[in-house]
Amino acid sequence: MEWDREATARLERVPFFVRKKVKKQIEDFVASQGKNKVTSEDVSKARQQLAGGVPLKTGQGELTEAELGRITELIEKGVTIEGLNTKHIKFRVCGGAAGCPLTLMDLKPLAMRLADLAKEQKLEDFIAGSHDGPTLFHHQFKIALAGCPNNCSQPQIADFSIIGQAKPVRTQGKCNQCGLCVKACKEQSIFLEADGPVFNYDLCLNCGDCTRYCAKEAITNSPVRYQVLIGGKLGRHPHLALTVANEADWTTVEELFKKAIQAYKTKALDGERFADLVQRLGADILTN
Ligand code: SF4
Ligand code: SF4
Ligand code: SF4
Incomplete structure (x- = not known):
């Protein structure tokens, strides 16, 4: 996939040991938008997704454009x-x-x-x-x-x-089976059972995303x-x-x-x- 000059310069600032992986993630994101050329704006949007998770409503409401922009700025x-x-x-x-x-x-x-x-x-x-x-x-x-x-x-x-x-922990009796936590987890470490989410702690990175996404407080974080x-x-x-x-x-x-x-x-x-x-x-x- 083609990269414009500004996007290429930003990619070169990514540490070498994760650059290949980041490049692939950004190209996958751009392809999912039906495009075949990566611009600097695409890099920002892809990074927002990587940092903020899938663009879904969270338990605390949707992340605003301003919040996403702020995250990108802070990350960089x-x-x-x-x-x-x-x-x-x-x-x-x-x-x-x-x-x-x-x-x-x-x-x-x-x-x-x-x-x-x-x-x-x-x-x-x-x-x-x-x-x-x-x-x-x-x-x-x-x-x-x-x-x-x-x-x-x-x-x-x-x-x-x-x-x-x-570390995410299930709270009994609160899950409504909406599936947001499963979609939010980038590590595929959650599956749903009839009485709520079950975590594969071998895969879980303890990132807290699922807790943020759950509007029902069916997942809570253990102490940091x-x-x-x-x-x-x-x-x-x-x-x-x-x-x-x-x-x-x-x-x-x-x-x-x-x-x-x-x-x-x-x-x-x-x-x-x-x-x-x-x-x-x-x-x-x-x-x-
Ligand atoms: S908390 Fe820190 S490490 Fe995590 S996304 Fe924000 S800036 Fe990056
Ligand atoms: S744990 Fe929360 S986010 Fe996950 S399915 Fe249940 S209600 Fe939805
Ligand atoms: S803490 Fe992060 S990695 Fe672990 S189950 Fe939740 S979303 Fe997945």
């Missing part, structure tokens, strides 16, 4: 939170911190808490002392927070990341939990982050963060990046 630009970044520690916080309606958690205080912990653990001083000359991009420790499993802040390529998770990843990076030898915890509570997130910094300080070779340390020794660095 991310958010800057004053006082978070330092010379050697950089945060990528997704649009959930600025009002993306899909976020499962309040990102700003969590990011601030991680920044405080990094300060307590003297991570800044450690990195500053671990290289000579000017601080370059690859010297910086990257921390990513994503409010939902759409992962707009690219947690797969950060040193330490958290992703919000909300976190997927924790370590050791992702781009650069000359890119690799994706490893998941070290799923459905972790916040206390566990803090423990893992402190352990990651301790491992970095005690196990890294001279000048070694944290992500390269994880690649060399594996996720066991947090336990051994």
Whole structure:
């Protein structure tokens, strides 16, 4: 399928490891509209669908054009939170911190808490002392927070990341069999029985979409939990982050963060990046 110049430029900004998949999703979307050329406007519309789910009424009403536009903007630009970044520690916080309606958690205080912990653990001083000359991009420790499993802040390529998770649970006696949740679930992890939805938790990403779509409150979210990843990076030898915890509570997130910094300080070779340390020794660095 043909892509115009602006659409091509936007595709090139998508991380290489998901670019092929994103390209296919956008082309499928454009084909479903009966067209054979991708424009920048198509990219925006396709991304709105990817972020907001199928264009159906939700339990809270239909997402408006303005909301969809806002989601697209937040997804593409991310958010800057004053006082978070330092010379050697950089945060990528997704649009959930600025009002993306899909976020499962309040990102700003969590990011601030991680920044405080990094300060307590003297991570800044450690990195500053671990290289000579000017601080370059690859010297910086990257921390990513994503409010939902759409992962707009690219947690797969950060040193330490958290992703919000909300496990769906059925409430007995409320389902009217409308089927909206089944259509909304992009993972095909819901099927309906006579007394309501049943979830395949092996496939479920804990994204919270089905809960948003259910107008009958027949699905509720369990308390928010976190997927924790370590050791992702781009650069000359890119690799994706490893998941070290799923459905972790916040206390566990803090423990893992402190352990990651301790491992970095005690196990890294001279000048070694944290992500390269994880690649060399594996996720066991947090336990051994
Ligand atoms: S990761 Fe989720 S909450 Fe964050 S900007 Fe993307 S869609 Fe919104
Ligand atoms: S759980 Fe909610 S959205 Fe799903 S079929 Fe029942 S009423 Fe509809
Ligand atoms: S929370 Fe799970 S079951 Fe619900 S829409 Fe997301 S992936 Fe599907």
